[in-house]
Amino acid sequence: MTTAPATLLPTAAALHALDRPAGARRAVVMTMGALHDGHATLIRAARDAVGPGGQVVATVFVNPLQFGEAADLERYPRTLDADLAVAGRAGADAVFAPSVDEVYPGGDPQVRITAGPMGERLEGAARPGHFDGMLTVVAKLLHLTRPDEAFYGQKDAQQLALIRRMARDLNFGVGITAVPTVRDPDGLALSSRNRFLSPGERRTALALSRALFAARDRLAAQQALHARAHAVQPGNDRAAGLTRLGEARLAADAQAVALARPAVEAGAVRAAAQAVLDEAAGEPVPLHLDYLALVDPADFTELPDDRAEGEAFLVVAARVGSTRLIDNIPLNLGV
Ligand SMILES: Nc1ncnc2c1ncn2[C@@H]1O[C@H](COP(=O)(O)OP(=O)(O)OP(=O)(O)O)[C@@H](O)[C@H]1O
Numbered sequence: 001m002t003t004a005p006a007t008l009l010p011t012a013a014a015l016h017a018l019d020r021p022a023g024a025r026r027a028v029v030m031t032m033g034a035l036h037d038g039h040a041t042l043i044r045a046a047r048d049a050v051g052p053g054g055q056v057v058a059t060v061f062v063n064p065l066q067f068g069e070a071a072d073l074e075r076y077p078r079t080l081d082a083d084l085a086v087a088g089r090a091g092a093d094a095v096f097a098p099s100v101d102e103v104y105p106g107g108d109p110q111v112r113i114t115a116g117p118m119g120e121r122l123e124g125a126a127r128p129g130h131f132d133g134m135l136t137v138v139a140k141l142l143h144l145t146r147p148d149e150a151f152y153g154q155k156d157a158q159q160l161a162l163i164r165r166m167a168r169d170l171n172f173g174v175g176i177t178a179v180p181t182v183r184d185p186d187g188l189a190l191s192s193r194n195r196f197l198s199p200g201e202r203r204t205a206l207a208l209s210r211a212l213f214a215a216r217d218r219l220a221a222q223q224a225l226h227a228r229a230h231a232v233q234p235g236n237d238r239a240a241g242l243t244r245l246g247e248a249r250l251a252a253d254a255q256a257v258a259l260a261r262p263a264v265e266a267g268a269v270r271a272a273a274q275a276v277l278d279e280a281a282g283e284p285v286p287l288h289l290d291y292l293a294l295v296d297p298a299d300f301t302e303l304p305d306d307r308a309e310g311e312a313f314l315v316v317a318a319r320v321g322s323t324r325l326i327d328n329i330p331l332n333l334g335v
């Protein structure tokens with residue numbers, strides 16, 4: 001393990017020449033560069049997984065195939081020297097940072113990966129072709145780097161679900177590991193694009209995480225009501241204890257509310273987040289909501305308003321000024 005800058009591997013030939021000690025596990029962390037602590041957390045997780053004797057390779061490649069607007073591609077930050085230092089400190093041995101010609105010799109590839117229906121929803125609908133381009137380069141980078149395990153951030157939840165799906169559907173034979181979203185102390189999910197936000201835009205952008213946390217808190221409050229209602233049901237031993245504590249009245253109220261509304265429903269969770277986003281849309285620096293959706297983690301289809309059980313992701317995308325941001329939170333509906 002090293003804290004020196006990671007070794008730069010600018011070509012596939014240099015990558016293939018990288019010595020791979022016998023028995024050493026190799027982990028890969030793919031990025032588009034401009035590394036921040038979210039990326040460093042992925043690299044640290046990769047290092048933890050393979051151990052000091054293993055090998056961690058990060059990749060830095062701004063993939064033209066997954067960009068729609070040319071302006072977004074052109075202004076994407078490129079900070080390779082700093083990236084080598086961040087990657088090295090976090091525990092990467094090497095950074096594979098190829099040129100566009102190295103990855104796509106002879107121009108755009110004719111044969112590509114198709115993301116399928118999950119790739120057309122939400123982010124896929126907002127950025128047509130994005131997920132086909134993303135999966136195509138992920139497939140290429142997996143073939144080039146040949147890892148045992150690859151690490152991706154939960155922040156890009158739909159991307160992660162599609163990569164898992166590709167690895168499974170097309171038998172890539174690689175382990176895919178998710179790393180939870182890393183946030184600034186104020187809640188904003190770290191993202192390379194955050195650097196484009198002015199101070200005012202950043203304040204408005206905080207509504208994304210605030211909306212997700214409001215939904216999570218709404219769900220937790222309803223679940224707590226149910227727990228208390230359950231505690232005072234006839235025959236439950238805890239009822240006597242609660243009475244002694246003077247909580248019987250409170251618990252009875254809770255039971256009445258909980259029984260009147262028997263479950264925590266998707267519609268109420270979504271509404272709690274929507275209220276925060278509506279308020280941010282009226283700020284002097286407004287938030288322009290692209291989508292807010294409560295989805296099935298398996299395929300990113302929207303859950304019906306009356307769904308009251310199971311795993312879900314609450315996902316959001318919005319533009320503030322000229323910067324488009326995404327965020328999400330995993331939730332468990334039901335009581
Ligand atoms: N805040 C974060 N927490 C955890 N993982 C993250 C975070 N931000 C990015 N990642 C992960 O890092 C990997 C590389 O992402 P990428 O280079 O696109 O960074 P980014 O900050 O998401 O940039 P941008 O949002 O501008 O595309 C992806 O697997 C992504 O999910």
Ligand SMILES: CC(C)(CO)[C@@H](O)C(=O)[O-]
Nearest residue numbers: 030031032063134137156
């Ligand atoms: C996975 C990825 C490196 C492919 O270009 C990119 O989409 C990203 O950085 O999340």
Ligand code: BAL
Nearest residue numbers: 032066067130156159
């Ligand atoms: N962070 C996902 C890659 C992209 O925005 O293109």
